[in-house]
Amino acid sequence: MQSIQNVVYEDLEYICNNLKEEFACLAGKRLLITGGAGFLGYYLVQSVLYWNKITDEANSIKLTIYDNYIRGVPNWLIRLKDNNNLTLVKHDITNPLPQDIEDFYYIIHAASIASPTYYRKYPIETMDANVNGLRSLLEYCRVQKEKNKPVKGFLFYSTSEIYGDPFPENIPTPETYRGNVSCTGPRACYDESKRYGETLCVNFAQHYSLPIKVARPFNNYGPGLKITDKRVIPDFARDIFAGRDIVLLSDGSPTRTFCYIADAIVGYYKVLVKGRDGEAYNIGVEKPEISIADLAEKVVKIAHHLLDYKGKVILKISADKDYLVDNPNRRCPVIDKARTDLDYNPSISLDEGLKRALTWYHNNSEAEEA
Numbered sequence: 315m316q317s318i319q320n321v322v323y324e325d326l327e328y329i330c331n332n333l334k335e336e337f338a339c340l341a342g343k344r345l346l347i348t349g350g351a352g353f354l355g356y357y358l359v360q361s362v363l364y365w366n367k368i369t370d371e372a373n374s375i376k377l378t379i380y381d382n383y384i385r386g387v388p389n390w391l392i393r394l395k396d397n398n399n400l401t402l403v404k405h406d407i408t409n410p411l412p413q414d415i416e417d418f419y420y421i422i423h424a425a426s427i428a429s430p431t432y433y434r435k436y437p438i439e440t441m442d443a444n445v446n447g448l449r450s451l452l453e454y455c456r457v458q459k460e461k462n463k464p465v466k467g468f469l470f471y472s473t474s475e476i477y478g479d480p481f482p483e484n485i486p487t488p489e490t491y492r493g494n495v496s497c498t499g500p501r502a503c504y505d506e507s508k509r510y511g512e513t514l515c516v517n518f519a520q521h522y523s524l525p526i527k528v529a530r531p532f533n534n535y536g537p538g539l540k541i542t543d544k545r546v547i548p549d550f551a552r553d554i555f556a557g558r559d560i561v562l563l564s565d566g567s568p569t570r571t572f573c574y575i576a577d578a579i580v581g582y583y584k585v586l587v588k589g590r591d592g593e594a595y596n597i598g599v600e601k602p603e604i605s606i607a608d609l610a611e612k613v614v615k616i617a618h619h620l621l622d623y624k625g626k627v628i629l630k631i632s633a634d635k636d637y638l639v640d641n642p643n644r645r646c647p648v649i650d651k652a653r654t655d656l657d658y659n660p661s662i663s664l665d666e667g668l669k670r671a672l673t674w675y676h677n678n679s680e681a682e683e684a
């Protein structure tokens with residue numbers, strides 16, 4: 315089995331190799347990432363610092379993270395805190411921006427709770443980060459332009475959930491699909507605040523001619539995603555490492571496509587730098603569209619091989635009555651727009667990604683705290 319460090323190192327190398335042009339555009343500039351302590355932050359942050367290591371000092375990207383550390387400061391970030399090109403600021407994005415805010419040339423707004431279990435627990439905070447937090451960052455972009463210090467790229471994290479539960483004829487789903495979404499159901503705090511967030515982005519982009527772009531991620535997984543995050547793949551990993559059977563709290567029939575995090579990160583930086591202003595891009599993979607039951611069987615097979623795991627998959631009913639309400643039956647993107655506009659070509663297979671994810675979770679205390 316590979317070591318955790320090897321998996322991370324190979325992923326960072328893969329990301330940087332696929333982002334030569336994009337990181338060259340960020341060279342020597344200040345980049346702000348909100349929510350940088352989270353799952354996506356794990357590689358968004360480390361790939362920039364890795365690129366800094368392999369480039370001239372003068373071209374280093376100066377990175378600042380704003381995060382309220384709602385679930386603690388992860389160890390991987392504490393380890394990086396003395397890096398000269400990294401500034402960590404404890405800031406809740408729903409509060410007014412700090413008075414001494416720097417001039418940022420690129421901004422990624424990733425601060426929001428993303429796990430369904432947690433956003434249902436903190437619905438108001440989730441909406442505030444995606445609407446009020448976004449609004450003050452967009453306002454910052456507007457003012458910076460007036461000051462003649464224009465932001466060159468702004469990325470808002472929306473979600474594939476803005477499509478809701480598409481009708482069969484709208485799957486695979488292109489960016490032009492308008493969605494089939496409840497505005498009052500248990501998931502609405504997330505889906506609807508992301509939808510309104512996109513509306514804010516489009517209107518700021520058009521009205522003030524600002525370079526604001528939107529990514530719609532489709533189910534990412536891999537290193538950085540806490541084993542305690544209550545998303546499907548870490549849940550499987552938790553069962554495996556506890557040596558028990560994998561329990562599915564559904565009949566396992568809904569289908570998804572799963573995009574390994576290294577491929578997704580490449581897509582996000584491409585949207586930030588090359589995306590068209592005021593437009594949204596699906597970032598994910600088209601294949602395989604796999605049922606949760608088949609995914610569980612696949613993970614079991616890989617774990618048998620990799621870890622000598624002896625468990626099996628069993629089905630149960632969740633005690634949480636809202637657990638599956640408005641849960642889409644199928645989710646699968648069309649990614650032609652990102653392929654054409656951005657030269658986005660995800661290439662890590664599901665089997666390889668799952669192997670890497672399980673390796674990262676194996677004996678990794680950071681997977682609990684990360």
Ligand SMILES: NC(=O)c1ccc[n+]([C@@H]2O[C@H](COP(=O)([O-])OP(=O)(O)OC[C@H]3O[C@@H](n4cnc5c(N)ncnc54)[C@H](O)[C@@H]3O)[C@@H](O)[C@H]2O)c1
Nearest residue numbers: 349351352353354381382384406407425426428471473534
């Ligand atoms: N991971 C995915 O597959 C996925 C899918 C669709 C959309 N997204 C979106 O991508 C973004 C990042 O997702 P993630 O998986 O890294 O989420 P995450 O929950 O792992 O991390 C989010 C980070 O944001 C911080 N945060 C939350 N509210 C904040 C606030 N008010 N002020 C400052 N910081 C705050 C948290 O402390 C955390 O570090 C989110 O906007 C999410 O909705 C992710």
